[in-house]
Amino acid sequence: MSLRKILGGSSRIKKASKKSGANRSSPSSSPWASSLPRRKPGIQRGKSSAGDDEEYNEDDLFDDKLDDYGLVKALATDLNLRDTSQAILHIRNHMFSPMPDRAAGMNSTRIAEVLNYRKSLPPIVTISHIQTLLSSPSAVEREIAELARAGFVRKVVVPRRGDIGETVVLAADYEQMVKDSTSLDDDVKRSLNTFLTENHGTQVVKSGAFSMLEIDQLLKAGFLTSHNTGSIHHVRSSHTANLYSRPGNKVTFTSLDNISRQPTGSLGAVGGEGAIHKAGGSGGGSLGMSWLDTGATELKLAVPGNGTFLKLLSSALDHLVTLLSKSRFREAPETVLRDRWDGGIAKDEARYAAKRSRGEFSSVLPGQTRKWRQFYGLSFDWVLQEAVGSGLIEVFETRSVGRGVRAL
Known part of the structure; x- marks a missing residue:
């Protein structure tokens, strides 16, 4: 008996028809075919390289706003802070983050630049920062006034700078700064110290004091x-008062309004003689000290x-406000905002060491983040407290993801 008869027919394998094969491979006829559009493989949306502090996912981490169970009255985590003096020392000691022990991403020259x-x-502190650490802002104001009258602190105000211009x-x-100054003669140092001793709590220098x-x-x-x-012609007054003014509104001889009226090609068209000096700079000019001869200029104590x-x-x-504004509702958990400020650097030292031992590296060095490149390692907590004191943001309780931060 032949093999053909045993198998009951032809032993040839028949190929499927082209029509049926086409139907089988057609995406529209398959029940498992997806209705979603095809995408080419690539970088997924919303992901960025580790430590990139320039770009963040603009989508919210949560579908809705954070739960708000009330504002945080005092941001201080140190329960030992009882008065203004302790708050001043605390703020000064926690202004900057410590230098990284290893893998800082900065050479010795840059490290020396940061430290210098x-x-x-x-050594100044804003009054609004002190108020964020203590529970009663009015009590802080009264205590600062009492300490200033007693000669323990000095209040220095920079006009037109808002809350950040009021410092103590x-x-x-301050006396140590006078002593260490290399720009003052010994006689001038003694005169200044005498004035400071005899005039507690005052900032304005009376006529004839020096x-x-x-x-x-x-x-x-x-x-x-x-x-x-008084007169706008004595323009060597506080140059910092015009930092945030529009060029046409600055009361200087180099304002756009005055320059536009000068003939083309003349000296006045470029600001006139001694333009840098008149604008508050150190360039040469013809003003000399005649600006003090009129009663239109008031002298105040300042801090170098x-x-x-x-x-x-x-x-x-x-x-900080820009980082917070990347969220849809202009709010985010404090931990998320802290990670953005730090540049997204992983803090798991054990995992970091394990990756180093395997020759892997998936994060960015601290020196490559904006926190260290531009802000010299400024602490997140310090900036957060300054922002709250300046009225730019507010901190509230969520009871689920810790404290939340909202831009105002």
Whole structure:
């Protein structure tokens, strides 16, 4: 008996027809075919490289707003803070994050630059920052006034800078700055210390307290500042008052309104003679010290380096609000906002060490984040408290994901 008869027919394998094969492979006829559009493989939406502090997913981590069970009255986590003096020392000691022990992403030159920058900042604290740590803002105001009258602290106000312009400094620290200054002569230092001892709680320098030469030296060293109280022609008054003004609104000889009226090609079209000096800079000019001869300028005590401090604080507050504004409802858990400020760097040291031992590396070095490149390691908690005190954000309880932060 042949094999054909045993199998009951032809032993040839028949191929399926082209029509049936086409139906089988057709996506429209298959019950498992997806109705979703096809996408090419690539980087998924919303994901970014580790440590990238420039781009974040703009989608919310939650489908709805965070639960709000009331605002946090005091942001201090240290229960030992009882008064203003302790709050001042606490704020100063927690302004910057410690330098990374290893893998900082900064060479020795950059590390020295960061440390020198921190050291150059004046030991001042904003009053609004102190109020965020303690439960009663009015009690803080009264205590600062009492400490100023007793000569324990000095209140220094920069006009037109809002809450961040109202600062205090310990009297001992201010006297030490005078002592360590290399721009003042010994006679000028003694005159300034005598004035400070005899005038507790005052910021305005009375006429005749210093000679003209002493005033000029104190102005250049940064211990005095001139505030314009009258005519706009005496423009060497507080230059920081116009930092946030539009160019056409600045009351200087180099304002757009004055320049636009000058003939083309003339010296006045570029600001006139000594334009930099008139705008508050250090360029040469013909004003000399005649701006003090009129009664339109008021002298006030100042802290050297206050402008650098305000510049750092202003840019840090703007960046924090920008990070918070990336969320749809302009709010996020505090832990999420902290991770964004730190640049998304993983803090799991054990996992980091394990990856290093395997030759893997999936995160970014601290020195490559904006926190260290632009803000010299400014602490997140410090900036958060400054933002709350300035009225830019508010912190509230969620009872589910910790504290929430909302932009105002």
